[in-house]
Amino acid sequence: MKIAMIKNFILFFILTIYSFGQSQNGLNSITKEELFQTVTYLSSEELEGRLAGTEGYNLAADFSSDKFFDLKLKPFNGMSYYQDFLIECNEIQNPYKFNLIKNDEIVNKYQLGKDFAFRGFTGSGDFTADVVYCGYGISQPKIGYDDYSNIDVNGKIVMVFKFNPSWKIEDNQWTPATPRFKSKVAFEHGAKGILFVSFPNDENPQKPIGSVMCGEGEQLEDFPQLHIDIPVADEFLNGSGYNLKGLQTKIDSSKQPFSVTLNSQAEIFVKANYRKEAPTKNVIGILEGKDPILKDEYIIIGAHLDHVGQQANEIYFPGANDNASGSAAVLEIAEAFVEGRINNKRSIIFILFAGEESGLKGSQYYADNPIVPLEKTVAMLNMDCIGVGDSIMIGSGQSCPNLWNLIKEIDKKYYNMSVSNTWKGGGADAQPFFDKGVPTAYFVTTNSYPHLHLTTDKPETLNLDLYEKMVKLVFLTAEKIANGEYEREDIIVN
Numbered sequence: 001m002k003i004a005m006i007k008n009f010i011l012f013f014i015l016t017i018y019s020f021g022q023s024q025n026g027l028n029s030i031t032k033e034e035l036f037q038t039v040t041y042l043s044s045e046e047l048e049g050r051l052a053g054t055e056g057y058n059l060a061a062d063f064s065s066d067k068f069f070d071l072k073l074k075p076f077n078g079m080s081y082y083q084d085f086l087i088e089c090n091e092i093q094n095p096y097k098f099n100l101i102k103n104d105e106i107v108n109k110y111q112l113g114k115d116f117a118f119r120g121f122t123g124s125g126d127f128t129a130d131v132v133y134c135g136y137g138i139s140q141p142k143i144g145y146d147d148y149s150n151i152d153v154n155g156k157i158v159m160v161f162k163f164n165p166s167w168k169i170e171d172n173q174w175t176p177a178t179p180r181f182k183s184k185v186a187f188e189h190g191a192k193g194i195l196f197v198s199f200p201n202d203e204n205p206q207k208p209i210g211s212v213m214c215g216e217g218e219q220l221e222d223f224p225q226l227h228i229d230i231p232v233a234d235e236f237l238n239g240s241g242y243n244l245k246g247l248q249t250k251i252d253s254s255k256q257p258f259s260v261t262l263n264s265q266a267e268i269f270v271k272a273n274y275r276k277e278a279p280t281k282n283v284i285g286i287l288e289g290k291d292p293i294l295k296d297e298y299i300i301i302g303a304h305l306d307h308v309g310q311q312a313n314e315i316y317f318p319g320a321n322d323n324a325s326g327s328a329a330v331l332e333i334a335e336a337f338v339e340g341r342i343n344n345k346r347s348i349i350f351i352l353f354a355g356e357e358s359g360l361k362g363s364q365y366y367a368d369n370p371i372v373p374l375e376k377t378v379a380m381l382n383m384d385c386i387g388v389g390d391s392i393m394i395g396s397g398q399s400c401p402n403l404w405n406l407i408k409e410i411d412k413k414y415y416n417m418s419v420s421n422t423w424k425g426g427g428a429d430a431q432p433f434f435d436k437g438v439p440t441a442y443f444v445t446t447n448s449y450p451h452l453h454l455t456t457d458k459p460e461t462l463n464l465d466l467y468e469k470m471v472k473l474v475f476l477t478a479e480k481i482a483n484g485e486y487e488r489e490d491i492i493v494n
C-alpha cells in the first residue's frame with residue numbers, strides 16, 4: 001500500500017468513526033422522557049386542543065418557534081418562523097343544552113363529550129322541535145333515492161346517519177357525506193338542525209367525536225349540528241316501534257329510503273362564534289446543509305400541530321397521539337441534528353402544520369407557497385399519530401419504493417418494528433406534496449386510533465418505547481437522505 005493510500009484509509013476510518021459518533025450522539029439525544037414532556041405540554045388543558053385559529057394553537061406555535069430559535073434554526077424568511085395564512089374557525093360557547101323532550105317534559109339532559117359532541121362547524125340555535133329520522137339524509141330523486149320524499153321535516157330536527165351507504169344504486173355516485181353537505185340538504189328541506197349518528201351495525205360503532213372536518217361549502221350560521229351516541233338516538237326512537245339497528249338493516253337490505261316521524265322532541269341551545277378568515281400559521285425552521293452543492297436540496301420533516309379544540313369551555317380534545325406525538329418528534333429530531341452536530345449535506349426544513357384537522361389546510365398552503373422550489377425537495381417525511389399502538393407502518397411505499405426500501409433497511413438493522421403493509425399515494429399532510437411530485441413517507445403506528453378524536457387521547461395512553469424507536473427511525477432516515485444516500489425518485493401514481 002502506498003503511503004497516500006494508507007493516509008486516505010486512516011482518514012476514511014477516522015471520519016467513519018467520527019460520523020458514527022455524531023449519529024450516535026444524535027440518537028442518544030432522542031429520549032422518551034423528553035418526548036413525553038413535550039407531548040404533555042402540547043396536550044395540556046392550557047392549549048385547549050390546539051384548534052387552528054385559536055389562542056390555544058398559537059401557544060403551541062410559540063412553544064415550537066421558541067424551540068427552533070433555541071436550536072438556532074434559520075427562520076424561513078430571515079425573520080420569522082411563521083408562515084401566516086387564513087383559516088375558517090368556529091368556537092362553541094358556554095352554556096349549551098341538548099335535551100330529550102317527551103310530552104312537554106324533559107326526559108333526559110345529555111352530557112357533552114359522552115352522549116354527544118357538537119360538530120366543529122355547528123351553527124347557533126335556540127329552540128325545541130320535533131325530531132324526524134331521515135335515514136342517510138340523502139336527496140337524489142334523479143336516481144330514485146330520496147330520504148326526504150314523503151316526509152315533512154319543515155321546522156323540525158332531522159336525525160341522519162353520519163356516513164353514506166356502503167352500497168350504491170347501479171353505478172351512481174352519492175352526494176358528499178360531509179356534515180356541511182348533509183346539513184345543506186336538510187336545511188333546504190326546511191329543517192332547523194341536524195343530529196348525526198354513527199352506524200349501529202358496525203362492529204365497533206364510532207363514538208361521538210370532536211371533528212372540524214366539514215367539507216366544502218358555506219357555513220350555515222343558524223343551523224346546529226350534533227353528533228349523538230347510538231343509545232341517545234334509540235331514546236329518541238323509543239315509542240316509534242323501531243330502533244336504530246333495525247332501521248339501518250331495513251334500509252340497507254331494501255336499498256329503499258325509510259324515514260320516520262318520531263314522537264320525541266329535542267331542545268337545543270348552542271352558540272358558536274364563526275370566523276370565515278381567522279389568522280393561523282405553519283411553523284417552519286431550516287437547518288442548512290453543510291455541503292456547498294447539496295445544501296440547495298432539501299428534506300422536509302413535518303407533522304401537524306393542530307387538533308380539534310375544545311367545546312363550550314367544558315371539554316377539550318388533548319390530541320396527545322393526534323398529533324402532539326408527531327409534533328414533539330419534529331422538535332426532538334431538530335434537536336438531535338443540532339446537538340448531535342450531524343454533518344448534514346442537504347438542508348432540512350422542519351415544519352409544523354396548522355389546519356390538518358379541517359382538511360390539510362396548512363400542508364396544502366405550504367405546497368402551494370413553498371419556501372424553496374418543490375423540485376429541490378428530495379423527500380417529505382410526515383409523522384401523524386406515532387405514539388400509540390404496537391408496530392410501525394410506513395405509508396407511500398407502493399408509490400415511492402426506493403424511499404420505502406431505504407427506511408425498511410434502516411428499521412431492520414436497528415429496531416425491526418415495521419410491518420410490510422404500506423399504501424399507494426401520500427395521505428394526510430403528505431398528500432399535497434405527493435400531488436406535486438415530491439416523494440413522501442408517512443410514518444404512523446399500527447393500531448394507533450383507539451382514542452382518535454376523543455377526550456381520552458391523553459399522554460398516558462402512549463406506548464413510549466415504541467414511540468421513541470419510531471422517532472429514532474425517522475431521524476436515521478433523515479440523516480441518510482441528508483447525506484445523499486437517497487436520490488429523489490419519480491413517484492408511481494398508478
Ligand SMILES: [Zn+2]
Pocket residue numbers: 322357453
Ligand atoms: Zn386528527
